[in-house]
Structures are given as C-alpha cells and as structure tokens.
Amino acid sequence: MSRTLWDPEVSRRSFLKGCAICCAALGLSDDIIPKMAEAATSKKRPPVVWLHFQECTGCTETLLRASHPDVARLILDIISVDYHETLLAAAGEQAEEILRSTVAENSGKFVCVVEGAIPTKDNGIYCKIGGRTALEILNEVAPKAAAVIAIGTCASFGGIQAAKPNPTGAKGVRDILNTTPVVNCPGCPPNPIAFLGTVLHFLTFKRLPPTDRLGRPLFAYGRKIHDHCERRPHFDEGRFAEQFGDCGHKNGYCLYKLGCKGPETYSNCPAVRFNDVGVWPVYVGHGCVGCTEPNFWDTMTPFYERLPNVSIPGGNGINNSAESFGKKALGITGAAVAIHALAGIGKKLAQKKGETGDE
Amino acid sequence: MDYTVKKVWSPLLRLYHWTFAISIGTLVVTGLYIHDPWTNSTLFGTGKFTMALFREIHFSAGFALMAAFIARVYLLIFGNKEERILSFAPVTPANIRNFFSTIGYYLYFGKKEHRPGHNAFAGTFYLLTLFFALGQILSGLYLMYPENLSIQGMGLALFGTQQEARFIHHLIMWYFMLFALVHVYIVIWNDIMDPEGLVSSIFTGRKFFEKKAGPSA
Structure with missing residues (x-):
C-alpha cells in the first residue's frame, strides 16, 4: 500500500x-x-x-x-x-x-x-x-x-x-x-x-x-447489448427511428430499423459505457455495429441493414439483400408453377382437339 | 367407377400436419415483422407492446412447430405403414424408381404409379422440410436463449455467431414459403389429375382408389 x-x-x-x-x-x-x-x-x-x-x-x-x-x-x-x-x-x-x-x-x-x-x-x-x-x-x-x-x-x-x-x-x-x-x-x-x-x-x-x-x-460479455439497452422500451412498444435525423431519431427511439446490431452482439456497453462520461454508440444515436463478435466485418455489414447480403452462387461478387433474394426466388417459383399449370391446360386442350379431329 | 376406401393418415399425423402448417404461417408473418417491423408509432402510455406481442406469438408458434416436429419424427419410426420413413424415403430400389417416375408424371410424361401413401418425390421434400424445420428450431433456440452456455456451444458449432444464425434463420424461412407455394399447387394439381381425394385425405385420413387399379404398393 x-x-x-x-x-x-x-x-x-x-x-x-x-x-x-x-x-x-x-x-x-x-x-x-x-x-x-x-x-x-x-x-x-x-x-x-x-x-x-x-x-x-x-x-x-x-x-x-x-x-x-x-x-x-x-x-x-x-x-x-x-x-x-x-x-x-x-x-x-x-x-x-x-x-x-x-x-x-x-x-x-x-x-x-x-x-x-x-x-x-x-x-x-x-x-x-x-x-x-x-x-x-x-x-x-x-x-x-x-x-x-x-x-x-x-x-x-x-x-x-x-x-x-x-x-x-x-x-x-x-x-x-x-x-x-x-x-x-x-x-x-x-x-x-x-x-x-x-x-x-x-x-x-x-x-x-x-x-x-x-x-x-x-x-x-455474458449478455447481449439489446437486452439491457436503454432504448429497449421503444423497441418493445414499436417506436422506431426510420432515418437518421427524423422525428423518431430526434426523440431517441429504437435504432433497430437503422441496422443496429445490438440484438446480435454480446457486450456490456449499455451498462459500463465509455470514457467515463456515460456515453456509448446507441446513446448518441448510432446503432451498434457488433464489434465484439467474430468476423464482424463480414457478417455485420452493411452496417445500416439488418442482415448481411446473400452472395449469388456463380455470380462474380454479385450479392443481394436477403429479402430481395427471397422475393426473387418466390417470384421465380411462382412463375414456374404458372408455366406448369399452363402446360397442363395446353396439353388437355391439345388432346381434346386431337380427339375431335379423329372423330 | 367403383372405388375402395383406404385409411392412410392417423389422427396424430393429421394433427401434426395442421399444427405444422398453421405454425409455419404464423412464424413467417411474425418473423417478417420482427425482421423488418412495418408499423411505427410515436404513442406513449398506450400499453400496446407491438413488437413484444409479435415476438411472443412468434415464440409460442415456434414451440408449436417444435411439438409438431417431434410428433412427425415419432411417426417416421412408429407410425402406420404409410407414415414410416421407408415407405417414401428414396433409399429402397422401388422408391428410387418411383422418385424418377413421379418427376416424369409431374412433367406430363408417363403414367402415375399408384401408391397409398406419399410418392417418393414428395416424400423426399417432406424429409428435407423436416430437416429445415430442425434447422429453424435449433437456430431459433440459439437466438431465443442467448445467455445459455450449452445452447451457445451448440449454436456456435452449427451456425456461427448470433448474426450468422439470424441470417440462416431468415434464409430458411424463404424455403418454407417456397415449399408452401409448391406444395399446395402440386396437391391441388394431383387432385385434379387423379381424383383419389388427396386434399380431403389430410382432414379425414381416407383416400380413394379405383377398384381396377388398386393401390400397387
């Protein structure tokens, strides 16, 4: 001592x-x-x-x-x-x-x-x-x-x-x-x-x-940022900032829609905070970027989207947001179903024509 | 035309099917909300916990899906003849032949091979769907219980970080949407092409077969 x-x-x-x-x-x-x-x-x-x-x-x-x-x-x-x-x-x-x-x-x-x-x-x-x-x-x-x-x-x-x-x-x-x-x-x-x-x-x-x-x-690092975030009540009650600088952002609402990675990141930032002046990213209005997680540069980007992009197999570095990827897949499948149904109807019609022709 | 009635689907299988279907529908809608909430509010003190409510419904439906999954796995082993895995998994020579003949039939080539239960092509996709359901259950548990170290060990080994698990959870959701679209279409198509009461069989458990043709399997 x-x-x-x-x-x-x-x-x-x-x-x-x-x-x-x-x-x-x-x-x-x-x-x-x-x-x-x-x-x-x-x-x-x-x-x-x-x-x-x-x-x-x-x-x-x-x-x-x-x-x-x-x-x-x-x-x-x-x-x-x-x-x-x-x-x-x-x-x-x-x-x-x-x-x-x-x-x-x-x-x-x-x-x-x-x-x-x-x-x-x-x-x-x-x-x-x-x-x-x-x-x-x-x-x-x-x-x-x-x-x-x-x-x-x-x-x-x-x-x-x-x-x-x-x-x-x-x-x-x-x-x-x-x-x-x-x-x-x-x-x-x-x-x-x-x-x-x-x-x-x-x-x-x-x-x-x-x-x-x-x-x-x-x-x-035992708990996720999201689970002791001071903006969590806004999340639960459905109050979100839609864009930086909008009314929700100015009112201090949840940054979830701005791509905050708090729900995927383990850290005690909201409790301990930084620089001994009680600040941390979400407090000052910017979403968490998930910096305590493995591969965060690959999996947490784009920082202002919820999910990483889907890389298209065979495409040269082409990638797409998970949602539009899913919508396209659904669209293609829907089109395939429609073509299949039309082919069936076409076949029926052709058969009928053939039958009437024979008679 | 004369028909024989055959009981193929047990009550448990029908219960499984509808629990599975309804929970998937609920999970997709609430899951999309949780992923990208389409509502917004500036109201305070209304006591409306929109996101919390959607999450609660999502988690409840998740547990229903888990129960349905366990029931189906039980039936794969201990169910009746049509429900057991070997009656439709493409592992036996007859099932492999049926797999390809079904593809041909669906492409408007060749004749239908009459079977009382699933055809091997559909059965393969049902097994794939069960596999993806297991993926959703495990990734869902990982996302829901982030502080449980055993679950964390499982999640890290199977999916990676929370963010990667979330990504996989989201992509598999799209598989279920594609499956639902194609499944409903093919079932209705089958019912039109060969009236054996396929659509009603999942409510009643009974199928109808022409006496002449009869179930070949």
Missing part, C-alpha cells in the same frame, strides 16, 4: 475508486475491494508483457485516453507493464532486451497481453518486429505466460485483417495457442473496464474469470 500512498500520480482515493469500478463491473461484493487493492499493489504481483501485432494501437489508445485517469494509471502504473511497445521509453536493442529479460525472469508467472491479429500465411512474414515474425514472437512468449489476454477484436478473432479475403491469413490468439489459457476481450476498441476487470480478477483470485464459449469473460 505504501507505494500507492506515496505515488504522486495516483492518489489512494482514486486508486480505490478504480478498484471499486472494476469490482462493480465484475459483479463482486464490496468485501473484495480491499483484497483486490492488496493484490494489485502486492510486490509479488505478476508483471504484464504487452505484445503488438497487426493492429492500429486503438486498444492502447482507448486505455490512455480514458478521461478517468484512475483506470489508465491503474493499468500502467500499479500493474507493472514491463514491456509495452507504444509506451516503452527504450527502443531497438534495449527494448528487445527488456522483453527477453522479463520473459526469462518471470517465466510461468507473467501475464501476456496481445493486441492485434497474427498473420499466418507465408510463415507469417506480413508482420515483423525486430526481424522476427509475430507468429515467432507469440509462440516464444505466450507459452511461458501464466495467462494470455487478447485485447481487442483483432487479437481475439482476427478483426479487420481477417475480413474476406483475409490476404495475410490473420488469426486470433486462440486459433494459434492451445497450451496457455486465453481470455478474449474483444471490441473495437474494447472497454478498458472489461480488460482491467480481467486483469484484477486474475491478480486477486489467481485464476481467469469464467468465460463464454468464445472465451469472453461473462461479467462483460
């Missing part, structure tokens, strides 16, 4: 506040807060190694830009991030040395955080750091970690790099590692609370939080 008390950057008050936020997000009782604070400041706490691969650094940015300084400081100062390429003062050989020594000294104890997808095509040559491919670095560092946390959709499921046609063969961490436990904190970017909650859960209880079948911690 002493370090926290004397730390000029984090006051004890704001540090405890950060712990309390995470405790609430995890759904734990108040009693856990002191234990969590102790675990987070313990001298024996595991260091964190943060690896960057195919990514935009947006996940790191979202932590740094958190207007709530407590959360970011909690991650960066209290939990010792020993290696983080964006924040590291060291460069070149020095940085490589820090990674090597941290991994060697804390083998089997440190937490490995991965940000960004890992290209696997052509032996992973599409992402290299210090002459080594992302695949090599991950395979060297991650098996020595106590746990791996994949932060962001790219590290979890491949993200935009893995969108069709996935030219670099990008994959998420769980598709590559099968030895070390991996927890996914997807999102583009993910909520810092989901990430921090996972880390603090690990520090406090020495195990990772329970997850769903996609490896996402249940405390943050």
Whole structure:
C-alpha cells in the first residue's frame, strides 16, 4: 500500500475508486475491494508483457485516453507493464532486451497481453518486429505466460485483417495457442473496464474469470447489448427511428430499423459505457455495429441493414439483400408453377382437339 | 367407377400436419415483422407492446412447430405403414424408381404409379422440410436463449455467431414459403389429375382408389 500512498500520480482515493469500478463491473461484493487493492499493489504481483501485432494501437489508445485517469494509471502504473511497445521509453536493442529479460525472469508467472491479429500465411512474414515474425514472437512468449489476454477484436478473432479475403491469413490468439489459457476481450476498441476487470480478477483470485464459449469473460460479455439497452422500451412498444435525423431519431427511439446490431452482439456497453462520461454508440444515436463478435466485418455489414447480403452462387461478387433474394426466388417459383399449370391446360386442350379431329 | 376406401393418415399425423402448417404461417408473418417491423408509432402510455406481442406469438408458434416436429419424427419410426420413413424415403430400389417416375408424371410424361401413401418425390421434400424445420428450431433456440452456455456451444458449432444464425434463420424461412407455394399447387394439381381425394385425405385420413387399379404398393 505504501507505494500507492506515496505515488504522486495516483492518489489512494482514486486508486480505490478504480478498484471499486472494476469490482462493480465484475459483479463482486464490496468485501473484495480491499483484497483486490492488496493484490494489485502486492510486490509479488505478476508483471504484464504487452505484445503488438497487426493492429492500429486503438486498444492502447482507448486505455490512455480514458478521461478517468484512475483506470489508465491503474493499468500502467500499479500493474507493472514491463514491456509495452507504444509506451516503452527504450527502443531497438534495449527494448528487445527488456522483453527477453522479463520473459526469462518471470517465466510461468507473467501475464501476456496481445493486441492485434497474427498473420499466418507465408510463415507469417506480413508482420515483423525486430526481424522476427509475430507468429515467432507469440509462440516464444505466450507459452511461458501464466495467462494470455487478447485485447481487442483483432487479437481475439482476427478483426479487420481477417475480413474476406483475409490476404495475410490473420488469426486470433486462440486459433494459434492451445497450451496457455486465453481470455478474449474483444471490441473495437474494447472497454478498458472489461480488460482491467480481467486483469484484477486474475491478480486477486489467481485464476481467469469464467468465460463464454468464445472465451469472453461473462461479467462483460455474458449478455447481449439489446437486452439491457436503454432504448429497449421503444423497441418493445414499436417506436422506431426510420432515418437518421427524423422525428423518431430526434426523440431517441429504437435504432433497430437503422441496422443496429445490438440484438446480435454480446457486450456490456449499455451498462459500463465509455470514457467515463456515460456515453456509448446507441446513446448518441448510432446503432451498434457488433464489434465484439467474430468476423464482424463480414457478417455485420452493411452496417445500416439488418442482415448481411446473400452472395449469388456463380455470380462474380454479385450479392443481394436477403429479402430481395427471397422475393426473387418466390417470384421465380411462382412463375414456374404458372408455366406448369399452363402446360397442363395446353396439353388437355391439345388432346381434346386431337380427339375431335379423329372423330 | 367403383372405388375402395383406404385409411392412410392417423389422427396424430393429421394433427401434426395442421399444427405444422398453421405454425409455419404464423412464424413467417411474425418473423417478417420482427425482421423488418412495418408499423411505427410515436404513442406513449398506450400499453400496446407491438413488437413484444409479435415476438411472443412468434415464440409460442415456434414451440408449436417444435411439438409438431417431434410428433412427425415419432411417426417416421412408429407410425402406420404409410407414415414410416421407408415407405417414401428414396433409399429402397422401388422408391428410387418411383422418385424418377413421379418427376416424369409431374412433367406430363408417363403414367402415375399408384401408391397409398406419399410418392417418393414428395416424400423426399417432406424429409428435407423436416430437416429445415430442425434447422429453424435449433437456430431459433440459439437466438431465443442467448445467455445459455450449452445452447451457445451448440449454436456456435452449427451456425456461427448470433448474426450468422439470424441470417440462416431468415434464409430458411424463404424455403418454407417456397415449399408452401409448391406444395399446395402440386396437391391441388394431383387432385385434379387423379381424383383419389388427396386434399380431403389430410382432414379425414381416407383416400380413394379405383377398384381396377388398386393401390400397387
């Protein structure tokens, strides 16, 4: 505790506040807060190694830009991030040395955080750091970690790099590692609370939080956005925005008809919100785009339609909305039925004519 | 002309058929509403939960479909001779022959092969429809119970994410609409071409066969 008390950057008050936020997000009782604070400041706490691969650094940015300084400081100062390429003062050989020594000294104890997808095509040559491919670095560092946390959709499921046609063969961490436990904190970017909650859960209880079948911690990704959205009453009562800027939109009605993917997306955005000012996409009038789901660039687009397009078999990249595809199929079938009926009538008429002709 | 009466469809099969048909009709209409709600409102405090109501009807009809599906699967194994799977599945030589001769008959070539139950061509599509009904049931359960981890495991293995399951659920709905159109047409066509009381058989369970021809199967 002493370090926290004397730390000029984090006051004890704001540090405890950060712990309390995470405790609430995890759904734990108040009693856990002191234990969590102790675990987070313990001298024996595991260091964190943060690896960057195919990514935009947006996940790191979202932590740094958190207007709530407590959360970011909690991650960066209290939990010792020993290696983080964006924040590291060291460069070149020095940085490589820090990674090597941290991994060697804390083998089997440190937490490995991965940000960004890992290209696997052509032996992973599409992402290299210090002459080594992302695949090599991950395979060297991650098996020595106590746990791996994949932060962001790219590290979890491949993200935009893995969108069709996935030219670099990008994959998420769980598709590559099968030895070390991996927890996914997807999102583009993910909520810092989901990430921090996972880390603090690990520090406090020495195990990772329970997850769903996609490896996402249940405390943050156990429920769909739609099921605790503040616009849900408008949905149930049938009040919808039809277009951006129309009367329904101005009145804050449900964005379902504008292609909101809340009903298909697991996340706690409506409860935890972003940037500590209580906002999240649906709150400010834009539908959810489903960024915490696997393949979301392929399956959640077009963003302003409910369903992805149907690609026409044999057509060269021709696709059609599911509804007009269905209507066309129904039309063609109806026409086929009509032709069949007409052929039957035609045959009958021809037979009758033949019969009368014979007589 | 002399006719013999033959009892072919058991009460359970007829109950299955109408539960299946009515639930599909309900599911298609309410499902299309849920997909793209065609109403809108600015009213508050009226106590009209339009979307919630459509969803409730959809879910109830879904459970009715599930019950009908289970009844039909039971009859495939334990039903009477005409209802059992081997009497129409295109797996036996006689059924395979009947499959192609029926296609010929439907295209105005060749003669009808008289059978008391389903012909193999129709039977194949009935089995396909049951398969798609299973797809709708499982994807529907996945969409309805998103927080159940066992169902999530099943859904992820069979359909993918919620969005992909929703997409498949929507596309299979169009199969049912196509099936209903073609099914009703072919049944009426059959009744006109060969009066054996096909349409009324699904209400009464009885079919009529000419004494001369008689049921060959």
